[in-house]
Amino acid sequence: MELRQLPLVLLLISNIHSEQTEERPKVKVSIKPDQHVFRGETVTLRCDIDGEGVTSWKYSWYKDGSDSVFSDQEHTFSSVTESDAGKYSCYGAERGGSRTSNISDEVTLTVSDRPQTVLSVSPQKWLTEGDPVTLICEVKGSSTGWTFSWYTLTASSDNSNHYQLLSDSSRGAGGNYTVSSAALNHTGVYVCTAERGKPAYNTTYSNKQLLWVTGVSPPVYLVISPSRTQHFTLVSLSLSCEDQSNSDRWRVRRYTDNEQLEDCSSSSWGSQTGSKCTISSTVPSHTGVYWCRSESGENYHPVNITVHIGVILESPVHPVTEGDSLTLHCLYPYTSPPILRADFYKDGSLIQSQTTEMIISTVSKSHEGFYYCKHPEKEESPKSWISVRDKLRAVLSVSPQKWLTEGDPVTLICEVKGSSTGWTFSWFTLTASSGNSNHYQLLSDSSRGAGGNYTVSSAALNHTGVYVCRAERGKSVYITTYSNKQPLWVTGVSPPVSLIISPSRTQHFTSVSLSLSCEDQSNSDRWRVRRYTDNEQLEDCSSSLWGSQTGSKCTINSTRTSDTGVYWCQSESGENYHPVNITVQPSHSESQISVLHTLSSVLTVCPYLLVTVVLIFKCCRMRDST
Numbered sequence: 157m158e159l160r161q162l163p164l165v166l167l168l169i170s171n172i173h174s175e176q177t178e179e180r181p182k183v184k185v186s187i188k189p190d191q192h193v194f195r196g197e198t199v200t201l202r203c204d205i206d207g208e209g210v211t212s213w214k215y216s217w218y219k220d221g222s223d224s225v226f227s228d229q230e231h232t233f234s235s236v237t238e239s240d241a242g243k244y245s246c247y248g249a250e251r252g253g254s255r256t257s258n259i260s261d262e263v264t265l266t267v268s269d270r271p272q273t274v275l276s277v278s279p280q281k282w283l284t285e286g287d288p289v290t291l292i293c294e295v296k297g298s299s300t301g302w303t304f305s306w307y308t309l310t311a312s313s314d315n316s317n318h319y320q321l322l323s324d325s326s327r328g329a330g331g332n333y334t335v336s337s338a339a340l341n342h343t344g345v346y347v348c349t350a351e352r353g354k355p356a357y358n359t360t361y362s363n364k365q366l367l368w369v370t371g372v373s374p375p376v377y378l379v380i381s382p383s384r385t386q387h388f389t390l391v392s393l394s395l396s397c398e399d400q401s402n403s404d405r406w407r408v409r410r411y412t413d414n415e416q417l418e419d420c421s422s423s424s425w426g427s428q429t430g431s432k433c434t435i436s437s438t439v440p441s442h443t444g445v446y447w448c449r450s451e452s453g454e455n456y457h458p459v460n461i462t463v464h465i466g467v468i469l470e471s472p473v474h475p476v477t478e479g480d481s482l483t484l485h486c487l488y489p490y491t492s493p494p495i496l497r498a499d500f501y502k503d504g505s506l507i508q509s510q511t512t513e514m515i516i517s518t519v520s521k522s523h524e525g526f527y528y529c530k531h532p533e534k535e536e537s538p539k540s541w542i543s544v545r546d547k548l549r550a551v552l553s554v555s556p557q558k559w560l561t562e563g564d565p566v567t568l569i570c571e572v573k574g575s576s577t578g579w580t581f582s583w584f585t586l587t588a589s590s591g592n593s594n595h596y597q598l599l600s601d602s603s604r605g606a607g608g609n610y611t612v613s614s615a616a617l618n619h620t621g622v623y624v625c626r627a628e629r630g631k632s633v634y635i636t637t638y639s640n641k642q643p644l645w646v647t648g649v650s651p652p653v654s655l656i657i658s659p660s661r662t663q664h665f666t667s668v669s670l671s672l673s674c675e676d677q678s679n680s681d682r683w684r685v686r687r688y689t690d691n692e693q694l695e696d697c698s699s700s701l702w703g704s705q706t707g708s709k710c711t712i713n714s715t716r717t718s719d720t721g722v723y724w725c726q727s728e729s730g731e732n733y734h735p736v737n738i739t740v741q742p743s744h745s746e747s748q749i750s751v752l753h754t755l756s757s758v759l760t761v762c763p764y765l766l767v768t769v770v771l772i773f774k775c776c777r778m779r780d781s782t
Contacts, residue, residue: 203246285371408433412444486529570625685710689721
């Protein structure tokens with residue numbers, strides 16, 4: 157036994173003897189901020205004796221079972237080092253008295269080199285506008301007492317990189333910085349740091365993490381020529397930031413695999429002219445993410461570009477829209493033509509073998525993923541992420557109402573759901589061909605609907621019709637689907653033609669004859685009856701199964717509920733007049749038959765209900781007769 161451990165052994169023997177005569181107070185050692193600390197931190201050891209005052213005891217500290225190393229109740233290392241690490245215990249003796257305490261349990265102090273923060277992203281770093289994302293900052297090997305700060309990587313005029321504190325950095329408290337709905341401008345490179353204690357002890361900056369947010373319709377597009385994301389070496393590559401106004405306020409910026417943030421405008425890798433960046437001869441080190449940055453620091457439309465010596469995958473630069481087709485090729489620079497017969501893979505699984513092109517005729521969200529191609533002799537291409545965006549829909553509404561009197565003002569309002577800026581709008585009316593198939597005809601004055609509002613200050617009878625709208629945005633034009641249909645019905649006090657209905661009412665029973673005549677002052681036959689039904693179908697009587705046209709008269713031999721809709725007169729030149737809303741409802745007898753059909757099915761299972769059903773039917777007949 158080493159002599160330096162003798163005092164501790166004698167103390168233990170004394171304690172064993174004393175415990176036979178009286179109960180000794182317990183002792184506890186605490187370490188702040190943590191048992192695992194880092195070189196340079198301020199660390200405090202404290203010895204507490206249960207139920208006893210601070211001043212009535214004197215303390216002895218032991219490290220690794222050796223002699224007393226210090227004698228205060230609380231000891232602070234102002235800048236801890238690896239030599240301070242070890243197992244600590246303490247012991248108390250009453251001042252001016254005979255009592256002593258137990259020896260505390262040993263507590264281990266671990267001292268490591270300067271801590272490293274680790275930054276990760278959940279669920280992924282490639283996002284679509286509106287997706288949630290969380291940046292997670294952790295201190296490796298330690299978890300308690302830390303507060304976190306969040307930064308983005310910025311580049312100065314000479315392309316040197318700096319860290320800029322986020323204005324809302326405080327919302328990352330607890331180690332998680334969460335964005336519930338990612339915006340296009342969240343594109344960028346992020347790092348974090350952590351600190352704890354007083355005075356504050358800071359970690360190093362974390363690893364860098366990229367967030368790339370793509371949208372269905374950004375205000376600016378990065379247009380790449382050749383138009384693909386993978387490129388051969390030693391070729392020219394052009395990258396242009398294009399917006400609606402052909403503005404020169406955009407610059408191309410990139411983040412490469414060497415974790416360097418660089419502007420094209422002040423670098424050796426490319427030359428910037430206006431909003432266009434040109435790389436004269438590509439090399440593999442040009443691989444990285446490229447995007448458009450405004451003068452005010454906004455980041456838009458990131459594209460992952462790969463420069464590869466061998467086989468490459470020809471895939472689209474922009475996200476593919478649901479419902480569109482997708483074509484992929486496998487290219488090799490040293491064959492003519494460069495298209496190879498190859499195998500195509502998605503997320504590591506073979507999806508098509510030995511073909512010169514892979515075609516997906518109708519793309520859906522399930523087709524999103526990493527794609528690459530592989531040639532049996534010339535190896536495989538790098539992987540490309542292909543994202544699939546939802547087809548945006550235009551929504552059309554009418555203000556103040558769709559039933560109008562001649563001279564009333566009306567506004568058709570076209571909006572793109574979830575997006576509001578940079579759109580131009582087109583306006584159409586629904587037309588019917590000879591076979592009653594429906595088409596959209598662009599309005600001759602469609603341009604007056606710019607801004608999303610198509611306003612008629614004084615509605616005329618001929619504004620009667622069914623309208624739709626559509627929106628588009630961007631140089632690589634993104635077009636929405638057609639909107640929902642909105643009819644406008646305009647009535648006047650003295651239209652040039654009247655729709656005469658026989659029987660002369662707007663509500664009719666089923667299974668009866670109904671006649672609709674377009675009558676004007678000259679008894680002209682130039683009018684045809686047209687209708688728009690609840691199934692949103694535009695139909696002419698003259699060429700349909702629902703009615704027969706003779707002159708200007710349309711006859712429905714046997715009405716059905718599906719004949720419910722708005723009917724009007726249309727001239728040979730396409731003028732629409734005198735809309736009338738007609739409703740067809742089942743007669744009483746039909747309602748009773750429908751009830752009996754339903755109940756007969758029940759009676760096959762429950763015959764005891766027969767008497768009840770007969771009584772109900774008799775009551776209905778008696779009511780009809782009265």
